[in-house]
Amino acid sequence: MSQSPWTAHHIQQCEQRIGQTMLRDEHSLVSFSRDFGGLAHSKPAAVFSPPTTLALQQLIAYADENCLPVTVRAKGLSQSGQSLPVAGGLTLHMDRFDAVHEQEDGLIWVDANASWSALLAATLRESRVPYITPYNVNLSIAGLISVGGVGAASFKHGIAASHVTALEVVTADGKIQRVDAASSLFHACLGGQGQFGVITKAAIQLRPFGRQVRTFSLAYTDREQWLKDLAVFKRHADFIEAFCSPSLQGTKLTAKGRRPFAEWLFSLQVSFEYDDKAPELADFGSDVKPWRVSHRQDEAMDSYLFRHEARLQAMKASGQWELQHPWYECLVAQDVVMSELDDLLRSLPLHFATMVHLVPISGKQPTGFFMGPGQAEFFSVMILNPGVPPALVPGCLEVIWEMDERFLAKGGKRYLSGFLGSDLPLDYWAAHFGPDYTNWSKLKRRYDPKGIFCSTLCNHNMTEGRSAS
Ligand SMILES: Cc1cc2nc3c(=O)[nH]c(=O)nc-3n(C[C@H](O)[C@H](O)[C@H](O)COP(=O)(O)OP(=O)(O)OC[C@H]3O[C@@H](n4cnc5c(N)ncnc54)[C@H](O)[C@@H]3O)c2cc1C
Numbered sequence: 001m002s003q004s005p006w007t008a009h010h011i012q013q014c015e016q017r018i019g020q021t022m023l024r025d026e027h028s029l030v031s032f033s034r035d036f037g038g039l040a041h042s043k044p045a046a047v048f049s050p051p052t053t054l055a056l057q058q059l060i061a062y063a064d065e066n067c068l069p070v071t072v073r074a075k076g077l078s079q080s081g082q083s084l085p086v087a088g089g090l091t092l093h094m095d096r097f098d099a100v101h102e103q104e105d106g107l108i109w110v111d112a113n114a115s116w117s118a119l120l121a122a123t124l125r126e127s128r129v130p131y132i133t134p135y136n137v138n139l140s141i142a143g144l145i146s147v148g149g150v151g152a153a154s155f156k157h158g159i160a161a162s163h164v165t166a167l168e169v170v171t172a173d174g175k176i177q178r179v180d181a182a183s184s185l186f187h188a189c190l191g192g193q194g195q196f197g198v199i200t201k202a203a204i205q206l207r208p209f210g211r212q213v214r215t216f217s218l219a220y221t222d223r224e225q226w227l228k229d230l231a232v233f234k235r236h237a238d239f240i241e242a243f244c245s246p247s248l249q250g251t252k253l254t255a256k257g258r259r260p261f262a263e264w265l266f267s268l269q270v271s272f273e274y275d276d277k278a279p280e281l282a283d284f285g286s287d288v289k290p291w292r293v294s295h296r297q298d299e300a301m302d303s304y305l306f307r308h309e310a311r312l313q314a315m316k317a318s319g320q321w322e323l324q325h326p327w328y329e330c331l332v333a334q335d336v337v338m339s340e341l342d343d344l345l346r347s348l349p350l351h352f353a354t355m356v357h358l359v360p361i362s363g364k365q366p367t368g369f370f371m372g373p374g375q376a377e378f379f380s381v382m383i384l385n386p387g388v389p390p391a392l393v394p395g396c397l398e399v400i401w402e403m404d405e406r407f408l409a410k411g412g413k414r415y416l417s418g419f420l421g422s423d424l425p426l427d428y429w430a431a432h433f434g435p436d437y438t439n440w441s442k443l444k445r446r447y448d449p450k451g452i453f454c455s456t457l458c459n460h461n462m463t464e465g466r467s468a469s
Contacts (some may be wrong), residue, residue: 003069003451005088006045010068013379018058022090032091037079038324039393039419042090042456047278051096053200060198061174063090063452072194074113076142077136079327080420081456082147082193088225089454094142097200103128106206107165112142112199117306119204124302128206132160135308142199146189147417150380151273152239155360160189160204162367168201172448176200186342190368191393193458196447210273213304215297216281216409218268218290226266227328227338229288234360236284239271239304239457242343244356264338264345267294268363271304315386323387326396327350328403329415330381331361333373336410337381344406348383352396357382369440371413381407420457429462 015021023029024046033043049057060357063070069089071284085091094113100122101109108128110119116130117137132151134144149160157163166180167189179186188196220226226242233240237340246262253259268290272279278298315321332340337358345356359380363372372378381403388396402418413432414420420428428439443461444451451460 002065003086003089003454006068006090010066011046014062016381016446017062018055020048020051020055022424023049023206031053032073032076032093033084034076034082035079035081036077036325037327037419038083038322039079039326039397040046040081040084040422040456042081042084042087042089042224044085045088047091047093048189049093049095053170056092056200057176059092060170060172060452063103064172064174064450067450068452069454070144070452072198072453074146075115075138077139077143078236078417079325080416081422082416082458083143084456086454086456087461092198101201103206106213108205109201109203110141111201115140116144117427120302120305123206124305125219126400127208128207129161129301129305130204130209131157131163132386133159133305135313136311137306137309138416141202141204145190145202146193146199148415150361150415152241152269152311152359154380155234155240155362155377156238158365159367159370161370163205164190164202165205166203168196168197169199171197172452174452185447186442187368188447191370191416194270194455195444195458195462197453200205200460203214209240209301210275212274213271213272213299213301213400214274214278214301215269215295215304216241216293217258217297218270218293219294220266220268221291223266223341225289225291226268230360230380232284232288233268233270236272238273238362239269241269242360244341244358245357246345246350246353247351257291260350262350273301276280287349289303320387323389324393325385325387325419326380326393326400327385327418328383328400329418330403330407330412331372331378331415332381332412333375333378333410336373336412337379340406340410344381344403347399347402348462349390349395349399351388352399353383354385355383357384366451369433369436371434371436373411373413380420381412382415416457422456424457425463426461 029043032047069086070092071085071093073083097111097113099111100118115138134151145161168178170176244264248262251258251260433440444463
């Protein structure tokens with residue numbers, strides 16, 4: 001069903017009905033018209049920040065009655081318009097849903113917009129942590145599980161969305177429900193990009209942990225040895241970060257002019273929890289042979305889980321946070337990554353690929369609408385540059401399309417946070433969801449029949465492009 005834009009009359013009538021005001025001043029609207037990526041822009045007709053669940057329900061019921069588009073926004077850290085409204089749409093800013101609730105029986109209830117750091121502040125006191133903590137602990141709970149949720153323990157525990165026990169959700173009719181794995185609404189909301197309802201609370205599973213963490217930073221010049229050691233550590237470690245970093249070797253002439261080129265170094269940061277006795281590298285056998293042990297770090301778990309904070313703060317202090325971020329994340333089968341890696345590294349311009357992260361992920365527990373390449377183990381190939389100036393953006397986008405060509409044809413699936421493009425072709429979503437596309441369309445019609453939940457990324461093209469039974 002097609003939606004109408006929010007008019008001044010709608011906004012006024014809705015404000016009167018729910019007894020709350022919306023933001024409509026130019027400054028506020030402009031500040032909500034971009035996301036972290038800075039590549040997609042769309043100004044909302046109004047922004048509503050519900051103070052209570054009742055006000056949220058009333059707003060949604062009004063929007064549904066009048067077929068008015070609503071975009072759910074958490075912290076706006078996605079990069080392709082996932083949290084930006086369609087023309088004439090309203091932004092539902094969930095910032096006031098930030099409480100951390102009770103812990104019981106190995107789980108904790110948290111409001112949708114609480115950050116992972118707020119969750120950790122409560123659970124670390126009780127000697128518990130979530131199975132997956134993202135690198136950036138400032139992301140919201142609901143924003144992360146609405147895309148999946150990747151972290152350094154993903155090689156072992158998969159994605160954050162796989163460790164949710166229950167959700168509280170407001171659906172398009174304004175009703176609120178608590179749902180668990182027995183409900184199709186629960187599955188639809190995990191990886192659901194805010195398209196099936198508004199998550200107000202989530203129950204996140206917790207586990208006990210060793211008090212201390214020892215991290216070995218290992219460097220390799222030999223790609224094969226790096227991969228062999230990665231396989232060993234996947235059997236023993238608690239957290240792994242794997243990445244390739246370029247070492248500049250000067251410039252050379254290419255078809256696009258003179259360009260810098262690099263040799264690539266391969267790195268692992270492998271971390272082990274312990275209480276009394278810290279592991280030594282020798283414990284993992286003589287086959288583990290890094291070129292260099294660059295560093296060994298011992299720290300408490302609360303320090304380890306916040307390890308990326310300094311880097312994120314530096315991005316803010318240096319102005320990089322405000323730049324555009326053409327980020328790329330693609331979930332790719334292990335054998336495809338291995339066969340493509342050398343060629344990929346040779347082809348990447350260094351202003352775009354300051355590092356290439358390869359996050360190993362266990363795909364043993366398929367979850368909601370998070371789409372992987374359908375294998376038990378795969379990688380997220382990620383290029384997360386600190387920010388690029390406008391003149392370099394078109395070149396970066398060209399590389400993104402080349403990488404899509406390289407990986408999507410071989411079963412890769414984009415992680416739905418990075419930049420996917422504007423005006424995606426009608427058949428994009430059918431290809432992305434594959435056999436699950438029919439179910440996506442069916443559940444969308446069931447839980448949001450008028451299609452009020454939408455964004456510049458997920459709009460009417462998403463289900464109408466291909467008719468689904
Ligand atoms: C610096 C940085 C570091 C990152 N690190 C990681 C990482 O370690 N691991 C990882 O997996 N990802 C990471 N990401 C990507 C991030 O997980 C996604 O972009 C995430 O969706 C952003 O969360 P947000 O809270 O800003 O949500 P938003 O960008 O505001 O929203 C994202 C999506 O979730 C939906 N949504 C938000 N709240 C709700 C709700 N209450 N109910 C229903 N739908 C909702 C929105 O509609 C939208 O579709 C990182 C991003 C940045 C910028």
